[in-house]
Structures are given as structure tokens and as C-alpha cells.
Amino acid sequence: MVIVEERFVVEKETHLTVMKTSLFFSGDGFAVYDCKGQLVFRVDSYGPDSRDSGELVLMDHNGRCLLTVRRKRPSLHQRWEGFLGERREGEKPIFSVRRSSIIGRSNMTVELIGDRSNEYNIEGHFGNRNCAIYNSGKEIMAEIRRKVDATTNVMLGKDVFSLTLKPGFDGAFAMGLVLVLDQINGDDEGDDNDDDVVDIDPTAEDCNISSRVVE
Known part of the structure; x- marks a missing residue:
């Protein structure tokens, strides 16, 4: 289903590596790679000296x-x-994300504006990089998990993690949800047993990504 852009709707299960590009501030920029090491998405730093920290922009590999x-x-x-593209004053959103409960801290509800039949739910704990995005039929459409270096079998720090997309899901939409989760949850809600960050080659896992993700 196209939500952001058709070329990012994957045809088969797709694994992306998401890496924070700065560790100085909570919620700094991201770079997202396919298993061939090609840049798919990027988010420039949105630390305290950049644009409104309450507004984040997801870009493709060309910016x-x-x-x-x-x-x-x-x-x-x-x-x-x-919002599609760069938000303009008065523009209507295409989706919204909110906590499922004021009391609950983990689960989120995602509503597609004008199409409530395609509501999504996010369950799990993003701070621990352990959550999934479900469609209205309770099918998993994307998963966020801690990443293990295939060459050393070492679990990496939480600033490097895997985003797995199921067939038919829009990868740009999924990454937009990652940005929201990163802001809502933050890393400070994770457990205290975080591992040190290990340098990783984004290609260091089996490659079964759809060629449609990057043109």
C-alpha cells in the first residue's frame, strides 16, 4: 500500500540498517542503508541548534x-x-501517531487520515529496539530489532538497529514512524544493560532486499 511514495513499497521482505549519525544529543540524525551498503534514507541532525526539534524531515539518498x-x-x-514532502502552513497531515493510552508508555496507535480502516498499531518497546508495527488485520508489517554483527555474533549498541519491512509495506512510512518513536520514547527508557557501540558494515547480513527500495 502506498502511503508516502510507490518506489519505497517493497515487494519482498526487506532488511534495512538504521544508524544514528551523531551521539551528542538525544534524537540526532539517522542514516539508513540497504544490505548492499547503499544509502536509502537520511535525516540530518536535529539537535538543539538546528530547526524546530518538534519537526523532523525524512529525505531520500539524494536529499x-x-x-x-x-x-x-x-x-x-x-x-x-x-505530512507529505516538506510541510507547508495549512497543509493537512496524511497520518497521526499517538500513545494508545495516557498511562501506557509503549504502545502507539497510527491513524491514516481519511482512511480509519487502515489503522496501524505499534507494540513493544522502541527504547530497547524491540517492537513491531501491525496493520488492522493484526499482521506484522515491520519490525525493529537489535542488530547482531554477523561476523562476530556480537549484539550492537542501540544506535545501530534493524528495520525489517514485510511485502507491500511502504519503507518511507515505516521510517517516518521510527522518527516519531525515537522522539516519544528516547533512549533513556531502555534497559541499563546496553552494549558498547560497535562499528559495523551495513552489508554484513544476508541480502534479500527488493531492488525497488533504491532507484
């Missing part, structure tokens, strides 16, 4: 803006909204 996610204020459920 073209694909999606803008923005915090909606005020909101008891810490709601975020997603």
Missing part, C-alpha cells in the same frame, strides 16, 4: 524531502502528525 513529521501541541497523548 529530496519525502516526509515531515511534526509534534502536535498541546496533546495529552503526545500526538505527532506526518
Whole structure:
């Protein structure tokens, strides 16, 4: 299903490696690679000296803006909204993300604006890099997991993790949700047993990515 852009809808199960590009601030930029080491998505640093930290821009490998996610204020459920391309004043969002409960800290509800039948749910703990995105039929459409270096069998730090996309899911949409989760949860909610960050080659796992992800 196309939500952001058709070329990012994968035809078969696809594994991406997501890496934080700076460790100085909570929620710094990201670089996302396929298993061939090609850059798929990027998010430039959105630390305290950059643009509004409540508005993040997802770009493709050429730097073209694909999606803008923005915090909606005020909101008891810490709601975020997603806009196609670079958000303009008065533009309507294409989706929104909110906590499923004011009390609960982990699960999120994702609503596609104008199409409530295609609601998604995010369950698990992003801070521990252990969560999944479910469609309205309770099928897993994407998973976020800790990454293991295939050459050493060592689990990497939480600043490098895997994003697995199921067939038919929009990878740009999935990465937009990752940006929102990173802001809502943050790394400080994870466990205290984090491993040291290990340098990794993004190609160091079996390659079964759809060629449609990167043109």
C-alpha cells in the first residue's frame, strides 16, 4: 500500500540498517542503508541548534524531502502528525501517531487520515529496539530489532538497529514512524544493560532486499 511514495513499497521482505549519525544529543540524525551498503534514507541532525526539534524531515539518498513529521501541541497523548514532502502552513497531515493510552508508555496507535480502516498499531518497546508495527488485520508489517554483527555474533549498541519491512509495506512510512518513536520514547527508557557501540558494515547480513527500495 502506498502511503508516502510507490518506489519505497517493497515487494519482498526487506532488511534495512538504521544508524544514528551523531551521539551528542538525544534524537540526532539517522542514516539508513540497504544490505548492499547503499544509502536509502537520511535525516540530518536535529539537535538543539538546528530547526524546530518538534519537526523532523525524512529525505531520500539524494536529499529530496519525502516526509515531515511534526509534534502536535498541546496533546495529552503526545500526538505527532506526518505530512507529505516538506510541510507547508495549512497543509493537512496524511497520518497521526499517538500513545494508545495516557498511562501506557509503549504502545502507539497510527491513524491514516481519511482512511480509519487502515489503522496501524505499534507494540513493544522502541527504547530497547524491540517492537513491531501491525496493520488492522493484526499482521506484522515491520519490525525493529537489535542488530547482531554477523561476523562476530556480537549484539550492537542501540544506535545501530534493524528495520525489517514485510511485502507491500511502504519503507518511507515505516521510517517516518521510527522518527516519531525515537522522539516519544528516547533512549533513556531502555534497559541499563546496553552494549558498547560497535562499528559495523551495513552489508554484513544476508541480502534479500527488493531492488525497488533504491532507484
